[in-house]
Amino acid sequence: MNVLYFLVPLAVLLAACGVAAFRWAVRDGQFDDTETPALRILLDDTDD
Amino acid sequence: MEAPATRPTYDTGEPCAHCGLPVGPRPVEEAGEAFCCSACALVRGALREAGFAETVDRLRPLAATGGNARPVAPDPLGVRELDTERFLEEHTAPLDGGLREADLVLDGVHCAACVWVVERLPFEMDGVTEARLDLPRGRVRLAFDPERVALSSVADWLSRFGYALRPTRGDRQSGRSEAEHQLLVRTGVAWALAGNVMLLAFALYSGLDAAGGPFAAAAKWASFALAIPAVVYGGAPFFQRAWASMGMAWRARDPRRLHLDTPIALGVLVGFGHSAWATVTGRGDVWFDSVAVLIAALLTARYVQLRSRRLAGDASERLLALLPAMARRVTDDSSTEAVRLDELTRGDVVEVSAGEAVPVDGTVAEGESRVDNAVLTGESRPIPVTAGASVAAGATNLTAPLRVRVEAAGEDSRVGRLLAWVREAEGGRAPVMLWADRLGGVFVLAVFALAALTAAIWLVVDPSQIGLHVAALLVITCPCALGMATPLAFAVAAGRAARAGVFVKSDAATQALTEIDTVVLDKTGTLTEGAMRLVAHFGSDDALEAAAALEAHVAHPIASALTHAVPNARGEVTRVEAVNGAGIRGLVDGREVLVGRPDWIATETGSTAPAHLDAFVHDTVAAGHTPVAVACDGAWATILSVGDALRRDAHDLIATLRDEGKSVRVLSGDHPETVARLAETLGIPEADALGGVTPEEKQAIVQELQEAGHRVMVVGDGVNDAAALRQSDVGVAVGGGSTASLVAADVFLTQPGLAPVLRAMATGRTAVRTVRRALAVSLAYNALGAAAAVGGLVTPLVAAIAMPVSSLLVVTIALTQRVPGVDAPASPVPSATAPRSVPSPTPSLA
Structure with a gap:
């Protein structure tokens, strides 16, 4: 059970990575427009 | 008001043959069908070639036809501003390699096809390196090289597809999105911390706590460590607002001034403090999980509210973009x-x-020339x-160029001063406090009374447990659900209303909509169309059509009234001659047609009007309209009655308001006689309909009404209404109104007509009812929780289950509200977005 002393902080560290990624995504403006990107995928890639 | 030169062949409400949205004033025609934009026409053509046209037609009923997008005619002069040195300096940001980035308003974007067209810009125009469209907000971000391409030519290219590119003004945008980002990060962090605290709490609840030992202590210490940032960083906004409201309540010596954030902050602080003490001493319960989840849930509600406010904020900003510069x-x-x-x-x-x-x-x-002062004076x-x-600045020049x-100019002009006043008043307006917030003070007092009661009871039963049960009480009664009820219910209501063409700028306005007892209506442009229209005609229909065909060739208010009434007049016009101040003559299908003032027609034909036509001329004049005579081949043929016609839904609006027991008044800048006649038609007592009222008097009258204890709603459209709109308890600017009125109003409508006024009021009523229901549920929960806590029945596990359940209940109530007349019965495809384009006000300062 002593492995918990290692695993719990590791889990928290992983969560911190997730939060950091989320923070980056927000700053990058990825949540500003939640609709257009969904439509953009329907468009052809550049044809030239 | 559309420019007299553009004449829609299709009704602007006609659905696009491809995407189903209204085609707007400048539809694209192809193969006998009308499209909202060239992109849709292209896509439709491609589908037809591939043999899919029928399939699409069958699928169409499934597509929701919402939205109210209509491109605003590109303003050639305004676009020139995009090229000025100062615009580049003030509104674009430098990028690497000499490029600049501009964030511009783009009107008229509807659908995926529009995204495709706009984002093809870099391949079509040399010098543009990137174009990203934000469809729901109607904004485009361009990266371009100012040396190689002028923004005005980008605007020209876009206008070929019916999109109007406009400069953005003001920097409030960046500030707002920064605040939104911050709150979103805070919410995310709070949920991550809450999640981890909950994992540890699961272990504690499922036996670890009861077993005790080093693992239990370690789990508590770990929860403590995670809860510190949750409270300090996540809870900061609540502490700040609670502190501010405590200061206010102290200065006013009135505990009812306490904001709802005060009991929230109190609950969080006591829950956290008690748990910290329990962790350090190793005795007692810990509530870290409840506290962390509470903060995260409340932050989420605030974020949803902020995001829904953005809709109205964006829309007001686009209005500023319309001001001519x-x-x-x-x-x-x-x-x-x-x-x-x-x-x-x-x-x-x-x-x-x-x-x-x-300008x-x-x-x-x-x-x-002739100028239209309707927006300025009514x-x-x-x-x-x-x-x-x-x-005066703001008037529209109608017929011929003027120097x-x-x-x-600017702030010194009459309109400029009015606008400046409106902007100034924006900050100085007494804030309407939502009554949900007023609960805060009462709540704090009640909680303290209950805490004292609990302490008293446990003093008798078992003094060693006093601290335990008082802490339990404060945690369980923490008004989480109460704090979420108002923001969520209003946010959902605002989103629904926006989709129905009603933009409410603040929650206070939503509430005020339900409290008004007096409605003041403007006449020109509000109760009436605000433009010359053919009201009636008497005589031959052929002559009417010939007259319309002839008038299609001139720009004049009466001409546009006729072409509006008969949009596709047949008849080949071979000669047109306008006689200034009198009328117009020409050859239509080989017949000589005269259209003009009855006395001019009398001189030209050398005969007076036949008795039955003459009677109609008199009736027309008596009704306050302008008579226009038509003669064919030298003989009187028909009499047209042209005037500012009542909107079709004006009678409905007034009848409904009356039924609801509200007093209805009309204040107008137009001639008192015209106003009196209109009041008579609408059945409004003469004393309640005033004409010849200046903008300043309008405001004064509204103020008087308020001082007499009335709650006043003003409905208007012009610059002359702006002051009254700002003064009123709720100002409503109707669709197509002037920019000034839209800026001054609390509520603005993006759909033409008066029906949306009633829709706005219905939305307000539903929102307030929903808030009440949600508050009742959460108060009931709090009462139950408090009773249990006083009795010593609340353990951390009970709190961990009861608190989220009550919040979920409130969220469900907020999300399932239905507004009669606004929410269509279950549309199969949810149209997820809000404002695609702004009202379409007169593209002028006005």
């Missing part, structure tokens, strides 16, 4: 140059084309002007 100055060699308004000085001469708004206060130096009839006449000598 450019004028055409006449230079010494008589050519013209585009300059910014703030560069004009007294004595300069500017040119105003027909159909444009007059300055001044006198006419050259030219002869007068419904255009006024003829010649050299020497004075014109105007500048007397006052």
